[in-house]
Amino acid sequence: MSHSNYQPKNSVLAWIERRLPIFGFMHGSFVAYPVPRNLNYWWTFGGILSFMLGVQIITGVVLVMHYTPTSLEAFNSVEKIMRDVNYGWLLRYIHANGASMFFLAVYIHIFRGLYYGSYKEPREVLWILGVIIFILMMATAFMGYVLPWGQMSFWAATVITNLFSAIPVFGKSITQFLWGGYSVDEPTLQRFFALHYLLPFMIAGVVVLHIWALHHVGQGNPAGIDVKSDRDTVPFTPYATVKDNFALICFMILFAWFVFYIPNYLGHPDNYIPANPLQTPPHIVPEWYFLPFYAILRAIPNKLLGVVALFSSIIVLAFLPWLDTSKVRSARFRPLYKQFFWVLVVTCVGLGYLGSQPAEGIYVIVARILTAYYFLHFLVILPVLGYFETPKPLPKSISEPVLGKSGVAVGIGARAPRKN
Amino acid sequence: MSKTVTTEPTRRDFLYIATASVGAVGAAAVAWPIISSMNPDASVLAMSSTEVDLTPIAEGQIITVKWQGKPVFISHRTKKEIQEAENVKLSELPDPQPDSARVKKGKEEWLVVIGICTHLGCVPLGHEGEYGGWFCPCHGSVYDTSGRIRKGPAPLNLALPPYEFTSDKAIKIG
Ligand code: HEM
Ligand code: FES
Numbered sequence: 001m002s003h004s005n006y007q008p009k010n011s012v013l014a015w016i017e018r019r020l021p022i023f024g025f026m027h028g029s030f031v032a033y034p035v036p037r038n039l040n041y042w043w044t045f046g047g048i049l050s051f052m053l054g055v056q057i058i059t060g061v062v063l064v065m066h067y068t069p070t071s072l073e074a075f076n077s078v079e080k081i082m083r084d085v086n087y088g089w090l091l092r093y094i095h096a097n098g099a100s101m102f103f104l105a106v107y108i109h110i111f112r113g114l115y116y117g118s119y120k121e122p123r124e125v126l127w128i129l130g131v132i133i134f135i136l137m138m139a140t141a142f143m144g145y146v147l148p149w150g151q152m153s154f155w156a157a158t159v160i161t162n163l164f165s166a167i168p169v170f171g172k173s174i175t176q177f178l179w180g181g182y183s184v185d186e187p188t189l190q191r192f193f194a195l196h197y198l199l200p201f202m203i204a205g206v207v208v209l210h211i212w213a214l215h216h217v218g219q220g221n222p223a224g225i226d227v228k229s230d231r232d233t234v235p236f237t238p239y240a241t242v243k244d245n246f247a248l249i250c251f252m253i254l255f256a257w258f259v260f261y262i263p264n265y266l267g268h269p270d271n272y273i274p275a276n277p278l279q280t281p282p283h284i285v286p287e288w289y290f291l292p293f294y295a296i297l298r299a300i301p302n303k304l305l306g307v308v309a310l311f312s313s314i315i316v317l318a319f320l321p322w323l324d325t326s327k328v329r330s331a332r333f334r335p336l337y338k339q340f341f342w343v344l345v346v347t348c349v350g351l352g353y354l355g356s357q358p359a360e361g362i363y364v365i366v367a368r369i370l371t372a373y374y375f376l377h378f379l380v381i382l383p384v385l386g387y388f389e390t391p392k393p394l395p396k397s398i399s400e401p402v403l404g405k406s407g408v409a410v411g412i413g414a415r416a417p418r419k420n
Numbered sequence: 421m422s423k424t425v426t427t428e429p430t431r432r433d434f435l436y437i438a439t440a441s442v443g444a445v446g447a448a449a450v451a452w453p454i455i456s457s458m459n460p461d462a463s464v465l466a467m468s469s470t471e472v473d474l475t476p477i478a479e480g481q482i483i484t485v486k487w488q489g490k491p492v493f494i495s496h497r498t499k500k501e502i503q504e505a506e507n508v509k510l511s512e513l514p515d516p517q518p519d520s521a522r523v524k525k526g527k528e529e530w531l532v533v534i535g536i537c538t539h540l541g542c543v544p545l546g547h548e549g550e551y552g553g554w555f556c557p558c559h560g561s562v563y564d565t566s567g568r569i570r571k572g573p574a575p576l577n578l579a580l581p582p583y584e585f586t587s588d589k590a591i592k593i594g
Binding site: 042155158159160161162164165176177178180183185187191201277278279280281282284285300301302303304306336358359360 | 458459460461464484486488491499510532535536539540541543544550556557559560572574575584
C-alpha cells in the first residue's frame with residue numbers, strides 16, 4: 001500500500017531504511033498520500049482528534065506523577081496539583097477541558113460521517129473501528145472523572161456502575177465485581193485509576209487500525225463518489241497538512257479560551273466537595289458529553305429497559321452501514337436524507353438539553369418523544385428512505401466540477417504523484 | 421498433482437486441535453487468578469457489624485448510620501406513619517410487601533432499611549416525596565414510610581439489612 005518509493009538522501013537514514021522501511025512508510029502515508037481534492041473543513045477533525053489524544057496522554061502522564069489514587073488522598077492530591085505543583089493548575093485544566101474538546105471533536109467527526117455517508121461500502125470496518133474508539137473514549141472519560149474523588153466523581157461512579165445491576169440474575173454479583181466491594185470505595189478508585197491509564201493506549205492502538213483501514217480504502221469526500229483518476233486527488237503534503245494545521249490552530253484557540261478564561265465552566269461546583277458516601281448531591285448530572293445518553297436512560301420508566309436503551313443508542317451506530325439502504329453516500333445528493341439528518345442533529349442536541357434538566361413533568365415527556373425518534377431514525381427511516389428517495393444526479397468525477405471537462409486545471413492544485 | 425479430497429481429519433489436524441486446546445486451557449488458567457483478584461478482597465468481606473443505640477432518636481426522626489460502607493436509615497416512625505404504611509393495599513405496590521414483613525414484630529415504630537435507591541444507587545432524601553417517606557433526587561423515585569417503592573424508575577423496595585434488637589433500645593446490624 002506504499003504510495004511512494006521514497007529513498008532518504010541522508011546515508012544514515014538510508015541505512016536504516018534498508019533494514020526498516022519506516023521513512024518510506026511515513027512518506028507514503030503522510031506526504032505523497034493522495035487525498036481527494038474536494039475535502040472540506042469537516043475532514044480536518046480526524047487530525048484534531050489525534051492531536052487531542054496526544055494532549056490527554058502527555059498531560060495525564062505528568063498529572064499521575066503528583067496524583068495519589070486512594071480514597072483518603074485523591075481529593076487532596078488534586079488540590080495539591082492545583083495549588084502547589086508548578087503549572088499544576090494548567091496541566092489539570094488542560095486535561096479536564098481537553099476531555100470536553102476531545103468529545104466536541106469526536107461528535108463533529110461522527111456527524112460528518114453521518115452527513116456524507118462515510119460509513120458506506122467500502123468503509124464499514126473503518127466506521128466500526130470508529131464506534132469502538134468512541135466507546136473506549138466514553139469509558140476513559142468516565143473513569144477519569146472519578147479520579148478527583150469529589151461528590152460528582154463518587155456519585156457518577158455509583159450511578160454508572162449500578163447500570164450493570166439491571167442485568168437479570170447476575171446484576172448484583174457483576175456490580176460487586178466491578179466495585180471490588182459492596183459499594184463504590186477505595187478498590188473501585190484504584191482499579192479505575194489503573195484502567196484510566198491503560199485505556200488511552202488501547203485507543204491509540206485502535207486509532208492505528210482506524211487509519212490503516214482509512215489508507216487502505218482511501219478517504220471519502222464531500223461528493224461521496226470514488227476517486228477515479230489522479231486528477232481527482234492532491235498530495236497529502238502540503239495540501240491536507242496545511243489545511244489540517246489551520247483547522248487545528250483555530251480549534252486550539254477555542255480550547256485555550258476554555259482553559260484560560262472559563263476553566264470550570266463545563267465542570268460542576270459539587271466536584272470541589274470531597275466524596276461523601278452518605279449524601280447524594282441534590283442535582284446529579286453527568287458531564288455535558290454524556291447528557292443525550294443520560295436523557296435516554298431516564299426517559300424510560302423501567303430500569304432494565306432504560307439501561308438497554310442507553311446501550312442500544314450507541315451500539316446502533318455500528319450497524320449503520322447495513323441500516324442505511326441508499327447507495328448514494330453524500331447527503332448533498334439526497335434531498336430527503338439531508339432533512340432527516342438535520343432533524344437528527346436537533347434531536348440529539350435536544351436530548352442533551354433534557355439530560356441536564358430534572359426528570360419531571362414535561363421534560364420527561366419530551367425526552368420520551370425524542371428517544372423514540374432517535375431510534376426511529378436509525379431503525380425505520382434510514383432503511384426505508386433508501387427505497388423511496390430519488391437522489392440528485394451525481395457528478396461524473398470529483399475533478400469535473402472543479403477542473404471542467406477538459407481536465408485543464410483552472411488555476412489550483414497539483415496532482416498527487418502516484419508511483420513516480 | 422492430482423487433487424486429494426480428504427474428508428478424514430489428518431494426524432496434523434489432530435495436532436493443531438490438541439495444541440489449540442492446551443493453549444486455551446493455559447490461557448484460562450492464567451486468566452482465572454487475574455479476574456478473581458478483582459473480586460472483593462478478604463478485608464472487605466470480613467463482615468463488620470454496626471451497633472446502634474436507639475435512645476437518642478426522637479419520634480419522627482430518621483438517622484443515617486454506616487454499615488459495610490453503605491448508608492442505613494433508621495426511622496423512628498410516628499403513629500401516623502405506621503398507619504399509612506399498614507393501610508396500603510398490596511395491589512397498589514410495584515413490589516408488594518406488607519409493612520409487617522419489613523419491621524420486627526412489636527417494634528413497628530422502628531424501620532431499618534439500606535439507604536440506597538434500588539434504581540441506580542443514590543441516597544434518597546428522608547421525609548420527602550408524596551408518600552412522606554423518601555424521595556430520590558437522582559431520577560425521581562418515591563418511597564413510602566415503609567421504604568417501599570411507590571413511583572419512579574426504581575424496581576424494588578429499599579432493602580432490609582440483617583439486624584436484631586440486642587436490647588429494647590439498641591440494635592446490631594450485620
Ligand atoms: C483518552 C484520553 C483521556 C481522557 C478523555 C481523559 C479524561 C479525564 C477526565 C475527564 C478527568 C477528570 C478531570 C477533572 O475533573 O479533574 C481525568 C483525570 C485524570 N486523568 Fe485523564 N484522560 C485521558 C487520558 C489520560 C492518561 C493517558 C492519563 C495517564 C497516563 C491520565 C491521567 C489522569 C489523572 C492522574 C487524572 C486525575 C487528576 C485530575 O483530576 O485532573 N488521563 N481524565
Ligand atoms: S438512583 Fe434513585 S431514582 Fe435513579
